[in-house]
Amino acid sequence: MIFLTAIALVGNLTNPIPPGLDSNSPPPFYNSPPAPIYDSPDLYGAEPSVIALDLSTIKAKLYGLGFNPITSVEFVGGRWKIRAVYGRELRALEVNPDNGIIIADRPAKN
Incomplete structure (x- = not known):
C-alpha cells in the first residue's frame, strides 16, 4: 500500500506545467489586496467581553x-x-x- 502511495505522489510531482501558464510570473493572488486580519471592536476595551466570567x-x-x-x-x-x-x-x-x-x-x- 505504501508503495502505491509513493508511486502516486511521484507521478503527481513529475507532471508538466499546464500550457498557458508562465512559470516565471507570480500567481494572480499576489496583486490582490490583503484580507482583513480582524474586523471587530477593540480587543482590549474598557469592559469585559460578552463571553467573560462574572x-x-x-x-x-x-x-x-x-x-x-x-x-x-x-x-x-x-x-x-x-x-x-x-x-x-x-x-x-x-x-x-x-x-x-x-x-x-x-x-x-x-
Missing part, C-alpha cells in the same frame, strides 16, 4: 486559591488587575476575564 465568579476562584481579602479590582487592557492578600503579603494579580486564569502574580508595589 467578576463574582473570578473573586470566588481567587478566594478558593487563598487570596483573601481582595483589596482592589480594576479592568485595564483586557485583563482584571486585582490586588489581594495571600498569606500576609499583598499581591498584584492579572487575571484573564474569559476563564479566570491568573496570568501574572507578583508582589504589589505600594
